[in-house]
Amino acid sequence: MVFRRKPRGRQFFDLFSTAGTNIAASVDVLREFVAAPLDRRPVLAARMHELENAGDDATHAIVDQLNRSFITPFDREDLYLLASRLDDVVDHVDAAVDFANLYGIGEFPEGVADQVDLLGKAARLTADAMPRLAAPADLTSFWIDINALENEADQVYRKLVSLLFSGRYEPLEVMKLKEVVDELESAADAFEDVADVVQTIAVKES
Amino acid sequence: MVFRRKPRGRQFFDLFSTAGTNIAASVDVLREFVAAPLDRRPVLAARMHELENAGDDATHAIVDQLNRSFITPFDREDLYLLASRLDDVVDHVDAAVDFANLYGIGEFPEGVADQVDLLGKAARLTADAMPRLAAPADLTSFWIDINALENEADQVYRKLVSLLFSGRYEPLEVMKLKEVVDELESAADAFEDVADVVQTIAVKES
Amino acid sequence: MVFRRKPRGRQFFDLFSTAGTNIAASVDVLREFVAAPLDRRPVLAARMHELENAGDDATHAIVDQLNRSFITPFDREDLYLLASRLDDVVDHVDAAVDFANLYGIGEFPEGVADQVDLLGKAARLTADAMPRLAAPADLTSFWIDINALENEADQVYRKLVSLLFSGRYEPLEVMKLKEVVDELESAADAFEDVADVVQTIAVKES
Numbered sequence: 001m002v003f004r005r006k007p008r009g010r011q012f013f014d015l016f017s018t019a020g021t022n023i024a025a026s027v028d029v030l031r032e033f034v035a036a037p038l039d040r041r042p043v044l045a046a047r048m049h050e051l052e053n054a055g056d057d058a059t060h061a062i063v064d065q066l067n068r069s070f071i072t073p074f075d076r077e078d079l080y081l082l083a084s085r086l087d088d089v090v091d092h093v094d095a096a097v098d099f100a101n102l103y104g105i106g107e108f109p110e111g112v113a114d115q116v117d118l119l120g121k122a123a124r125l126t127a128d129a130m131p132r133l134a135a136p137a138d139l140t141s142f143w144i145d146i147n148a149l150e151n152e153a154d155q156v157y158r159k160l161v162s163l164l165f166s167g168r169y170e171p172l173e174v175m176k177l178k179e180v181v182d183e184l185e186s187a188a189d190a191f192e193d194v195a196d197v198v199q200t201i202a203v204k205e206s
Numbered sequence: 207m208v209f210r211r212k213p214r215g216r217q218f219f220d221l222f223s224t225a226g227t228n229i230a231a232s233v234d235v236l237r238e239f240v241a242a243p244l245d246r247r248p249v250l251a252a253r254m255h256e257l258e259n260a261g262d263d264a265t266h267a268i269v270d271q272l273n274r275s276f277i278t279p280f281d282r283e284d285l286y287l288l289a290s291r292l293d294d295v296v297d298h299v300d301a302a303v304d305f306a307n308l309y310g311i312g313e314f315p316e317g318v319a320d321q322v323d324l325l326g327k328a329a330r331l332t333a334d335a336m337p338r339l340a341a342p343a344d345l346t347s348f349w350i351d352i353n354a355l356e357n358e359a360d361q362v363y364r365k366l367v368s369l370l371f372s373g374r375y376e377p378l379e380v381m382k383l384k385e386v387v388d389e390l391e392s393a394a395d396a397f398e399d400v401a402d403v404v405q406t407i408a409v410k411e412s
Numbered sequence: 413m414v415f416r417r418k419p420r421g422r423q424f425f426d427l428f429s430t431a432g433t434n435i436a437a438s439v440d441v442l443r444e445f446v447a448a449p450l451d452r453r454p455v456l457a458a459r460m461h462e463l464e465n466a467g468d469d470a471t472h473a474i475v476d477q478l479n480r481s482f483i484t485p486f487d488r489e490d491l492y493l494l495a496s497r498l499d500d501v502v503d504h505v506d507a508a509v510d511f512a513n514l515y516g517i518g519e520f521p522e523g524v525a526d527q528v529d530l531l532g533k534a535a536r537l538t539a540d541a542m543p544r545l546a547a548p549a550d551l552t553s554f555w556i557d558i559n560a561l562e563n564e565a566d567q568v569y570r571k572l573v574s575l576l577f578s579g580r581y582e583p584l585e586v587m588k589l590k591e592v593v594d595e596l597e598s599a600a601d602a603f604e605d606v607a608d609v610v611q612t613i614a615v616k617e618s
Contacts, residue, residue: 063405067346067412076409084402095364102368140479158507161591162514171377171583175384178587179367196496199475203488206479269611273552273618282615290608301570308574377583381590385573 009073019058019086020130026051026093027123045101055090059083074201082197088190096183103176111160115184118153122191136202146195153188215279225264225292226336232257232299233329251307261296265289280407288403294396302389309382317366321390324359328397342408352401359394421485431470431498432542438463438505439535457513467502471495486613494609500602508595515588523572527596530565534603548614558607565600
C-alpha cells in the first residue's frame with residue numbers, strides 16, 4: 001500500500017488560504033452591515049462574531065501545525081507572525097461592527113463606504129495571495145498593491161476625520177463615529193502588516 | 207579551588223523573573239490606586255513611578271547581559287523582544303495611574319475594577335511563567351490563558367466605552383476617563399504581546 | 413579594464429543615510445510649520461508631502477537593493493525592518509502637519525514647540541547614526557540617548573494632554589489638537605522603534 005504525501009508545506013498553505021477566505025468573508029459582512037437597516041445589524045454583528053471565532057480557530061490550527069512540524073516551508077516565526085497579522089485584520093473589522101452596534105450609531109458618514117470598499121479590495125488581494133504563498137517571490141506586486149490601497153485608505157480616513165471635526169456632529173457623536181472609523185483604518189493598516197510579513201518572507205527567500 | 211557555575215542561562219531567567227515580579231507589584235499598586243481616596247493617590251502614583259524605573263532597570267540589565275553573553279539560552283532577539291514587551295506592560299499601567307492623577311479624575315466607573323482584576327490575573331500568570339522560561343514548551347497553557355484573559359478584557363473594555371459614550375458623562379470627562387481606560391486596555395494587549403514572544407520561543411524550540 | 417567595487421554593504425549604508433537625512437529635513441519643515449503664519453502652512457504641508465514621498469522612495473530603494481543582493485551586511489529582515497521604522501517617523505510627522513492643516517487649527521499650545529524640539533534632537537541623532545551603521549556596536553549610546561529623549565517627550569506629552577483637558581478648550585478643539593499632539597508623540601515612539609532595531613542589530617553582531 002502506498003500513501004501519497006501532500007507536498008511539503010501544503011498543510012500550511014491550506015490553512016493560510018482558509019484564513020484569507022475568512023478575511024474576505026468578514027469584509028463582506030462589514031459591507032452588508034454598513035448598508036443595512038438598524039434592525040438587521042444585530043444579526044450581522046453575530047455573524048461577524050462567528051467569523052472572528054473562525055479566524056481564531058484558523059490561527060490556533062496554524063500554531064498547532066507549527067508545533068507538530070519538524071520542517072516548515074519558511075521560518076517558523078514568520079509563519080507564526082503571518083497568522084497573527086491575518087487574525088488582527090478580522091479583529092479590527094469585528095471591533096468596528098461591534099462598536100457601531102454597541103453605541104447605537106445611526107447612519108454612517110458617506111466616507112465610511114469608501115473605507116469599506118478599499119478594505120474589500122485589500123481582502124480580495126489577500127484571499128488571492130494566500131494560496132500562492134508557496135512562491136513568495138511572485139507576491140511582490142501584492143505588497144505594492146496593498147501599500148497603494150493603504151495610502152488611499154489614509155486619504156479617505158483623513159477626509160472623514162475632517163468631516164467629523166467640522167462641527168456638523170455633537171462631540172459625543174464624533175467620539176462614537178471616530179471609534180468605528182479608527183477601527184476601519186486600523187484594519188487597513190493591518191492588511192499592510194500582513195503584506196509586510198509576506199514581503200519579509202519573500203526577501204528571505206530571494 | 208572549584209567555582210561552581212550557575213547553569214547556562216540562569217542569569218537570564220533570574221532577570222526575567224525579576225521583571226515578572228515587578229509587573230505583579232505594579233498591578234498591585236494599580237489596584238490600590240483605583241480603590242484609594244483622592245488624597246492617597248499621589249503617594250501611590252509615586253510608588254508606581256518607582257516600579258516603572260525598576261522595570262527600566264530590569265530591561266537594561268537584560269540588554270547588558272545579552273551584550274556580555276557569548277551564548278544565550280534562546281535567540282538573542284527574542285530575549286531582547288521579551289524584555290521590551292514586559293517593559294511595555296509596566297509603562298501602560300504607569301501611564302494609566304499617571305493620567306488619572308494628572309487629570310484629577312474623581313470616581314472611576316465600576317468597569318475599571320473589572321479591568322484591573324483581569325490585569326491582576328494576567329500579572330500573576332506572567333510572574334509565574336517567567337521563572338519557568340527554561341522549559342518554554344510547558345508554557346503553551348500560559349499563551350492560551352493570557353489570550354483568554356485578553357478576550358475577557360476586550361469585552362469589559364467595550365462595555366466600559368459604551369458606558370462612557372452613553373451620555374452620562376460630559377465630553378471632556380469622557381475623554382479623560384477614556385485615556386485611562388485605553389491605557390488599561392493597552393496593558394491587557396501588552397500581556398498578549400508578552401505571551402506571543404514566549405510562544406515564538408516555544409515554537410522555535412519545538 | 414578594472415572595476416573598483418564599493419566595499420560590501422556600502423550601498424545599504426548610503427541608502428539608510430539618505431533616509432536619515434530625509435527625516436531630519438521633515439522635522440525641520442515641521443518646526444517651520446508650527447511657527448508659521450496660517451497662510452504659509454499649505455506651502456509647508458506640500459513640501460512635507462514631498463519629503464514623505466522621498467521617504468517612500470528611499471524605503472523602496474532599500475527593499476529593491478535587498479531583493480538584488482546576494483549578501484547583506486546584516487540580517488535581511490533587520491534591514492527591511494529598519495527601513496520600515498524610518499519610514500514610520502516621516503509618516504507620523506507628515507500626518508501631524510496634514511491634520512493641523514486639514515482641521516484649520518489656529519495657534520498651537522506652547523507644549524507643541526517642546527515636542528518639536530525633542531523630535532529635532534532625535535532626528536539629528538538618527539541622521540548622525542545612519543552613516544555609522546557599519547559599526548553598530550558603537551551605536552549603543554544612540555539607543556540610550558533616543559530612549560532618554562522618548563522619556564522626556566512622554567513627560568511633555570502628558571503635560572500637554574493635561575492642558576488640553578483643563579477646560580480651557582472646547583471639546584471639538586481638544587479632539588483636533590489631540591490628533592496632532594498624538595501624531596507627534598507617535599513620531600517620538602517611532603524614533604524609539606528605530607533605535608530598537610539598531611540595538612537588535614548591535615545585539616546580534618556582538
